[in-house]
Amino acid sequence: MIGDVARLAGVSNQTVSRVLNEHPNVRQDTRDRVLDAMRRLDYRPNLMARGLVRQKSHMLGVISFDSVLFGPATTLLGIGRAARARGYGVTILTPESGDRSSIVDTAASLASQAVAGVVVVFPSQAATTTALLSLPAGLPAVAVEAAPDDAIPAVRIDQLTGARIAVQHLLELGHETVWHVSGPRDRLDAQARVDGWRATLEEAGRTTPPVVVGDWSAESGYRAGLELAERPGITAVFAANDHMALGLLRAFHERGIRVPEDVSVVGFDDIPEAGYLIPPLTTIRPDHEEVGRLAVTTLLGLVDETEQDATAPPYVVPTLVRRRSTAAR
Amino acid sequence: MIGDVARLAGVSNQTVSRVLNEHPNVRQDTRDRVLDAMRRLDYRPNLMARGLVRQKSHMLGVISFDSVLFGPATTLLGIGRAARARGYGVTILTPESGDRSSIVDTAASLASQAVAGVVVVFPSQAATTTALLSLPAGLPAVAVEAAPDDAIPAVRIDQLTGARIAVQHLLELGHETVWHVSGPRDRLDAQARVDGWRATLEEAGRTTPPVVVGDWSAESGYRAGLELAERPGITAVFAANDHMALGLLRAFHERGIRVPEDVSVVGFDDIPEAGYLIPPLTTIRPDHEEVGRLAVTTLLGLVDETEQDATAPPYVVPTLVRRRSTAAR
DNA sequence: CTCGGCCATGTTAACGATCACAACAACCGT
DNA sequence: ACGGTTGTTGTGATCGTTAACATGGCCGAG
Incomplete structure (x- = not known):
């Protein structure tokens, strides 16, 4: 040709x-x-011919959980765009389930796909480790959110700061303390939000209520809300994501608890519909797309020696979006 | 090796x-x-070596808009899973914008990626046509939702039936007529829902109110809701997707219109949080993942002669999920 | 027992690009 | 005028795999 x-x-x-x-x-x-x-x-x-002789493909692999959720989906979009800008294609794989075997399968399938590097967008440390171990040794990899250790570079949302901003906002409004509905226990991003929440309360010398554990879904937020509704004296809740906050709003509404008059609620993610909930949700906005971009930059620094800015900042700092679900006490 | x-x-x-x-x-x-x-x-x-000699890659390309939205994202997931089961990888590209040039760019970038076939997940006929024309001639392609003509196979949600079920449900509850908040005018799926809505009303001999046009976003649903709130006598609204329905609920709430006591609302998509809105949303549930699966089956029928069931059914029929946003009049 | 045909395996030439090296020209300074 | 650079182009080998054809052993039919 x-x-x-x-x-x-x-x-x-x-x-x-x-x-x-x-x-x-x-x-x-x-x-x-x-x-x-x-x-x-x-x-x-013909990219296959080129790849063959150069011993290197023009494809990046991504293993991702929850690729339908707003956050991961947006990160994936960022990865795709950034990769394309550098002349790389991206192939995304999602394990059927969280099982070990399913993850190993997926990683194996990626390994056989002739990729130049891999981004692992996994929420739990265990899963990330499993995935990375199943990959051929020597294949450059970058983790988003959860990294098994310092040996492999990671890019993440600054969850700690995000949680801190949320709690700070509520404390400044005059709330005595803040309850927290967290994501799953085995997710590092969820735990980082818990840590940020707890640290901020402790620094302010407030009592730290027990964590109510959810699973990111609106349904779990709803259940958490019903539970919280039983306890008197709650005035502020920080939900680890907007979908749970949504469930929370529904549960409070059902129980006749008014938001924000009786209880203030802060979410996390700033999903596109956050401004149209009842009431419009105050939330923390992380730039998920930027995370994807940084992951690609970092990965390409490993893959391709000629890439310049190999050391991208590993943290993306989120901001507060004030709406109407929070009010002064 | x-x-x-x-x-x-x-x-x-x-x-x-x-x-x-x-x-x-x-x-x-x-x-x-x-x-x-x-x-x-x-x-x-080494898949590159194999692809080189076989003159055929193990990669499928996907061009998709709105890949963060629930519907398309789920379809993408279905495509990925189905492809993997058949030993194919998938590379997904999303144009930066809806501009012609952006679409042409994206298609060109896909063309250079040595894919065996392409799935175009585009909502508008014009965009799909543009994309397909920019692809190298002879590359097998399948369209999801919008197909330029019968020359290229298409897989779609049976929007007509979906809309019909929604309207029928409302009429059976005793509503005199049903208003409709539609998706963008240039989207075929949106227009099919309009057609189904109109046809059902006409068959029942009801008057057909003017369409209120939205853009899928919660924000546009909110605006539509404010507009509808001004008009007296509205008792039932069918929103073309759940996000707009969500905006609608918010607007009605703001205006003191109770759902479902004053107005019934039906959505479309059954997003995971639909059951936790205020009130829980009655909606139409299409199997988006199945659409992705069918697209792959159809595409592989074109790519690979040895594939058996080349003729997959081109329509996926949605079902009604009854919740609490609809009530008898 | 001999020949055609099948089976299991090996040999050689592709596929479409790049890389290392060779070749040749033009130009430089001495 | 001559050797040494520098710049431009061509030649042949190579990447890892599969396709096409070749080989040789074994079996059964005539």
Whole structure:
């Protein structure tokens, strides 16, 4: 195929290859002739042939859980866009379930797909470790959120700061303390939010109520809300994500607890509909897409020596979005 | 690399290749020896080399809009899973915007990625056509939702039936007529829902109110709700998706209109949090993942002659989920 | 017992690109 | 005028795999 171009341009294959790879030592008029021939033939380099000889593919692999949820889905989008901008394609795999075997399967399937590097978007340390261990040794990898150790680079939302901002906001409104509905116990991002919440309360010298554990779903938020509704004296709740906050709002509504008059609620994620809940939800907005971008930058730093800014900042700091689910006490 | 296995097993490369490709004419003990050698060396076939000689990659391409939205994201998940089950990888591209040039770019970028076939998950006919035209001729393609013509196979949710079920449900509850908040005008799926809504009303001999046009977002649903709140006598609204229904609920709440006592609302999609809105949303549930699966089956029928059930049913019929946002009049 | 045909396996040439090296020209300074 | 650079182009080998064809052993039919 490259031969067709070469023949039409009246040069050798090698010269076409040089034009293709922007090698400097090609005379301008030769280059033009080649480019013209490529255009006329609608030539596209065969990436498999190129990958074969270069011993390196133009594909990045991603293993992701929960790829339908707003946060991960947005990160995936960021990964895809950033990769494309650097000339890489992305292939995304989602395990059927959280089982060990399912994760190993998925990683194996990725391993056989000739990828140049891997991004693991997994929420739990155990799962990430399993996935990474099942990958061929030596394949560059970056973790989003959960990294097994410092050996593999990680990019994450600054959950601690996010939680801190949320709690601080509530304390500043005059609430005595803040309850917390957390994500699953085995998720690092969930635990980091718990840590941030607890630390902020302790620093302010407030009592720390027990954590109510959820699983990110609206349903679990609803159940948590029913539970909290039973306890008197609660005035502020920080939910670890917006979907649980949504369930919380529903439960409080059902029990006749008014938000924000009786209880203030803060979420996390700023899902697109957060501003249209009843009432509009005050929440923490992390830039999930940026996380994806950083993951790609970091990964490509490992994959490709020529990449410059190999050391991207590993934390993305979220901001507070004030709406109407919080009020002064 | 295949050579290492061959050496260890004491056979030729070709025999290893035969084992790899499940060629029948290999003696059982030879096969065992080869398999054992592969296991010992942790051998993985180089897909680029294979693709090169077979003139065919193991990758499917997907171009998708709105890949963060629940519906498309779930379809993407279905595509990924189905593809993996058949030994294909999937690479997903999302254009930066809806601009023509952005779409052309994306398609071009896919074209250069050595994919065996393409699924176009685009909502508008124009965009789908643009994308398909920018793809190399002869590349098998399947459209989800919008197909430019019968030349390229399409897989879709049976929007018409979905809308019909929604409207029927409301009419059976005794509502005189049903208002409709639609998706964007240029989206075929949105228009199909409009058609189903209108047809059902007409068949029942009811008057057809003007369509209120939204853009899928909660915000547009909210605006639509404020608009509808001004008009007296409205008792039932069918929103073209759950996010707009959510905005609608908020607007009605703000205006003191009770759901379902004053107005009944039906959504479309059954997003996971639909059951936890205020009130829990009655909605239409389409199996988005199934759409993805069917798209892959259909595409592979085109790509790979040996695939059997090339003719998958092109429609996925949704069902009604009754919750508390609808009531008898 | 001999020949055609099947079975198991090996040998060689692709696939489409890049890389290392060779070749040749033009230009430089001495 | 000549050796040494520098710049431009071509040649042949190579990446890991599969396809096409070749080989040789064994079996059964004539």
